[in-house]
Amino acid sequence: MPLASSVVSMALATRADRRPSMTRTLWDSSVGKKTIMAVSGLIMLGYLAVHMLGNLKIFFGSDEFNHYAHWLRTLGEPFLHYEWALWIVRVVLVAAVVLHAVSAYQLSRRDLRARPTAYVHKKARSSYATRTMRYGGIILALFIVWHILDLTTGTVHTGGFQSGHPYQNVLDTFSTWYGNVIYIVAVLALGLHVQHGFWSAAQTLGVGSATRDRVLKTLANVLAVVLTAGFVSVPVAVMTGVVS
């Protein structure tokens, strides 16, 4: 019964014959963009873990903390020039932040377009962390700008920014009430963002499964709590005078 396919054209118009490049596909697809968000998010998460551990050095005094800051600039020498390693990290981070943010923005626009009329009867059920991903992201983006202007360039720093003396700079920031408020709010937002974001990234990258779900959720919670506690410990220590 099957007919000679040369006579009866059964060729189907799939997209196979004009498949775009992998990068194009990633960028154009909602699933691809989520992948970009997942990968960039994990890069930032890795950075944050290191950053947080570095921050804790403040508990060992100004010498050790300032020395650590200096070491970061000489990392990779003599193979790398002074600050090259740091700049490489910065470039990667900026790329991650930009990709993460642009993807988030575009995906959010898509999501809002997909539901032009809201339900009259409103009901929210998903977890707080899930619902606040967008706002949390915006808070974090604004925080990053402030944070760099405050402690990297010193542009908005209060108390006289001293390049090469991060210990004192940190003390300055956390001796203002708004410095503490901004920082702590941002860190809490970060915790929530990581809690859903880490698990979500795992799903996007396809490593989640029914059996692994509990492990991933626990890991996400642990990461969120450890990062939050680690980062918050510094302003709290300054405020309480443990670090001075």
Added chain:
Amino acid sequence: MKLTLRVWRQQNAEAPGAMATYEVDGISQDMSFLEMLDTLNEELILSGDEPVAFDHDCREGICGACSLVINGDAHGPERTTTCQLHMRSFEDGDTIDVEPWRASAFPVVKDLVVDRSSFDRIIQAGGYISAPTGTAPDAHATPVPKPDADSAFEHAECIGCGACVAACPNGSAMLFTSAKVNHLNVLPQGAPERETRVLDMVATMDDEGFGGCTLTGECATACPKGIPLPSITAMNKEWLRANRKVRR
């Protein structure tokens, strides 16, 4: 039971819509939700009004036609289809809000009826196995391990009602799409088209204007057939794999 219904009325796709309030009396606990609406419609017809339009057909939870958001929940408070929801889930004197699925990919046709042909187009993009009639080998030629067969079945149970889209805050069709991708991709018969299937279905899903997935899990909670959330994870994995493989 006596109830107050607030129902979305919209003459057609272009017209603006609004909630209208109706009182219904003499509702039995044993009625299905749709039988309660039948009662309202009989009254509306006799009073010369147009009855509330809603999609429904089999009324046994399998055709996927019924599609009401009841008090903010797709298919209402129980995990089932609207037609299998019974009035015993409500109390005498309740006010019940009834709305259509809301998504730009599901434009309203009239009142509570929406156009879900975007789902059909997602299937047309690759939600099939190319096996023209008459070409099949014997059914036992390829054994399928039971866990794979069971997994395929679990995903194949999707009735295409669209509750996942209606419940998702982003109006995403990921659960629907992943159910079909996983049904077919787990089977040996589906293997030859495994990569093109997932890539083309996801691309069509995006083209139709569905939102993206933020893994809120609302879809799986609303799904009357219990398609699980990890279904989406599995599709993401398939999609990434396909993206690597298809260009090799």
Added chain:
Amino acid sequence: MSDYTNYRTGEPLVDAKAPTGPVAERWDTRRFQAKLVNPANRRKHTVIVVGTGLAGGSAGATLAEQGYHVVQFCFQDSPRRAHSVAAQGGINAAKNYRNDGDSVHRLFYDTVKGGDFRARESNVHRLAEISVEIIDQCVAQGVPFAREYGGLLDNRSFGGVQVSRTFYARGQTGQQLLLGAYQALSRQIAAGNVELHARTEMLDLIVVDGKARGIVARDLVTGKTDTYFADAVVLATGGYGNVFYLSTNAMNSNATAIWRAHRRGAYFANPCFTQIHPTCIPRTGDHQSKLTLMSESLRNDGRIWVPKAKGDDRPANRIPEDERDYYLERIYPAFGNLVPRDIASRAAKNVCDEGRGVGPGGQGVYLDFAEAIARMGRKKVEEKYGNLFDMYARITAENPYETPMRIYPAVHYTMGGLWVDYDLQTTIPGLFAIGEANFSDHGANRLGASALMQGLADGYFVLPSTINDYLARNPHTEEIDAGHPAVTEAVAETEDRLNLLLAVDGDRTPDSFHREIGELMWEFCGMARTEQGLREALDRIPRIREEFWRRIKVPGTGEQFNQSLEKANRVVDYLELAELMCLDALHRAESCGGHFREESQTPDGEAARRDEEFSYAAAWEFSATGDAPVLHKEDLVFEYVHPTQRSYA
């Protein structure tokens, strides 16, 4: 009272397409004799397929694969929602994977016997042969049938047979098979070979120069009535069980397509052969809009009983074992709870008529799994029937694992339908009817898991072969002129009917008339029929019809999405079809299969067939609304399975 019952007997019908010779070779012979259309010419032919269920979906996909241009219609919003989706139990195939003595011949034999010797041997044998290919086809499409740990397909046994030949996908076999066909159809839609019109309902057939050349259909969203032309028209529009108002059919399943085709000249065969399914959930009150079936597979492990004493209203669990009457096991020891549907239904009716029914109104019998749970364990029962138990619990708010389910028979399937020859062509050349819409394969009673088999056999394998012959012999070269009188007349008739429905502006809803005719049919043309009752029904139906056209109220307009108008228009046709069903039931003064005439029973209350007088298919020719139709008899010849009084004892 009209002279409706005063029908005339016309020329006998002969199935000119069925080859003679050994029954096992007839299908091969026919396929060889049939003319073929050159593959290159196929795309020049347009075939209209109405309906997207198992028969329509599979036919549309297969015809498109062969190269024809298919224009397909469904009134649902998607082809995937056709009511085949609701079939639960399974699909038969003579694979003999169980090595339990099954064969094509046995499936053939079982089906002819199960149909109470009112089906054509040629058709049934073909069905049994093709059953094997269907399973192969569906597995290749990815239909996730139940499998065993070795990875091979599982089987179960089903009512009316003693072998395990039923393939299944938990309790959702119909859904899975339909999705297979839907997906195949979707592939052809994407390829541009099928032009699909969803939410579009066929309202009339266009017959030009004696040949079916198109349809009149209404776009249910815009309300626009349009014409579509083709070289052949295939009706796959399902059965007409909704005449009864309460049935297991979907709410929108209707008889309009086949009835309008009948009015245009297609003979309607055996309209009184309706199947009452024994295992449905009993109704709860007047608000009931439809009935829900529980798969017959439940009878494999569940035991059916009622109390021995009349009016015993103790809860089931408090009735001791020796006060229970497992009446099917008692009356039919060989088949027990697995007797065919008609027998199980009638037995349930009998015990309820005796006053031993259970539940509200005494309209129910128990289906008890206590013994099965004790034997297999609750887990195994859950695995096998979990979704059915859940469905029962949701509808009734009772837990079937703890208290026995209550079931009662309900209208489920119609064996009658448009008369078709061996090629599935109706008496209008170029009009084909497949699946439940035709009358062909099940005789007076359909065996469980055979509807899916027939729908797919017709759609995947039979029609795509036989329609070639018609198209090859009728190469329509000229386009149909939209101004052709046959076209304008069909359009005008449709629009007039719709306009009239809107214009009456009476004081009764379409549903109220549907309910009235349904209750009348259930009472007089339901599980048991008498001459007196049928005459009364035939007396009342024209009066209901007259009242309908006086008092119907349809709000809104025809130029919009209007579900009341859709409904009212379907009721118009029920009001005519019901009359024909009663006439057919009246004229067939024998009992056979699903048609039980109280006047014709054995001393112990079993259906008594009268082969000397009624061994024929009754095909009715329409004359005019309310006027007596003409009866054409097609004699049934049994060369292989010799009619005997069915015995399941």
